[in-house]
Amino acid sequence: MLEGDPCTILENEFVKPGKGQAFNRVKFRNLKNGRVWERTFKSGESLEGADVVDIDMEYLYTDGEFWHFMRTDGSYEQVAATASAVADCKDWLKEQDVYQVTLWNEDPIAVTPPNFVELQVTDTDPGLKGDTANGGTKPATLSTGATIKGVPLFINIGDVLKIDTRTGEYVSRAKG
């Protein structure tokens, strides 16, 4: 907890002059507004831990304002996440797939996709054999509306692709 908001630590660098005291230079992301910033702590300083829990939840649908998720523990309990909580994850949301939802005081504040998702191609140029002008790749639009680059020319509309959500890059054509 920093300035009343839950934060996640992105980087933590140990700084110490040879004959001096130690510090930690910490880079945070504020989980409520996404802001990233740095603060330096003296060794021994402490912060209150944020009371957050990560829960696996199934994505149901969006009404344009909220993204609705449901617990997978059989309780069918639902939560509604705002656009800022869903953030970049909205490019990878597929109905009935399971995502990690971070709850703070029961409020969803972040949604994390699995490292790999499989999504269908809704639009892409037909690949021309032998066209290597773009390094043998082209962009493709997925069922979520996200567009990814670097898709091989043999991919067609309707194919299902495996995507690495950490880099947003094409991995392979999904089997089956």
Next chain:
Amino acid sequence: MSWAKRVQQRAQCLAAIRAFFAARDVLEVQTPVLAAATVTDPDVESIAVPGYGYLQTSPEYQMKRLLCAGVPSIYQLGPVFRHEERGRLHNPEFTMLEWYRLDFNDAQLMQEVAELITHLLGPAEVQTISYRELVGEAVDQPDADRSDLDLRFAQACEHLKPGRYFVVDYPADQAALARLRPDNPTVAARFELVIDGIEIANGYWELQDPAEHHSRFAEDRRVRKARGLPDVEPDTEFLQALEQGLPQCAGVALGVDRLLMLSRRAVRLEPLVPTIDS
């Protein structure tokens, strides 16, 4: 960089260091890495080895015991250990080059440090900057908080224009085991070498007076107590050796892993052997 290349580079660096001292008749010594006693310095935490003592944080006391026993100028290249220091520029174990020159003062030793760096990294100008110029007027505040000064120092080093610098004229309360300047006892005859924002070496025109050692160790223990750090008994063998007389000398310790890191233009220390995630 391949492992073959890394190992070759380190071997060349160690050989170049040994050649530098051989040409100057400075003798290589090997003192114990594991010893019964350790430093009282509140900013340096030793790794205790139950039943044996401590892994040494620097060979300083052991080498000074040799000097008190009458050996000529000496150097040592070997591993030293620091508790809980781990990061981009820190490892709990690292390679230190430490050497002592009889009849040198700090200015003469700084000259030799600059020559060694030229020998290893090639020639470049070394500028001199005082601790006060680096940290600013905060150092003059009578109630200046030591941890604030340390943080300012670390940040100021990082913000220096890339290049080689000697930082000099440390405040008297950061003398460690350097003598105070006879003409200005508010500053210590201590220097550090900073290259591209990174601390590389720390040297002193060595304190000789045994009584002053006793009082500095007592002050270290007082600070340890105030900060809630474990108490450390002063090294009685070292204190006894000082009674025989430490000759007039200057000494310096230099981080070899950081120097290698700079020579390969890396931004973090690299492991010495392959690890699963490298």
